[in-house]
Amino acid sequence: MDKTHFRARIEAEQQELRMLSDAGRESRAPVVLDQQSVGRLSRMDAMQQQSMDLAREERRKARIAMLAAALRRLDEDEFGYCLACGEHISLQRLEIDLAVTLCVDCQR
Numbered sequence: 001m002d003k004t005h006f007r008a009r010i011e012a013e014q015q016e017l018r019m020l021s022d023a024g025r026e027s028r029a030p031v032v033l034d035q036q037s038v039g040r041l042s043r044m045d046a047m048q049q050q051s052m053d054l055a056r057e058e059r060r061k062a063r064i065a066m067l068a069a070a071l072r073r074l075d076e077d078e079f080g081y082c083l084a085c086g087e088h089i090s091l092q093r094l095e096i097d098l099a100v101t102l103c104v105d106c107q108r
Helices: 003-023 040-075 089-097
Strands: none
Touching: 003 040
């Protein structure tokens, strides 16, 4: 297993997620309820959009945490091993999801 390859991919994905988070910061800000400039339906639409953006951000944070755990496993030479049975996780599975922690058999 090429650890530098996986480390680079994990760090790149983390960086991308952080950039997306920074770019979406404004859309997660509280919606201003100014009745003079925005109608009721527009405010509702803005609040719904804000809610969806907040949910997206929570998923990003969870993924960043999963990737950080994968980096720790990489540093501890435990990356690529199933947390349930200790067997190797196939490289194809790791290529698909860098943060995967279980082999196919244990995932079922």
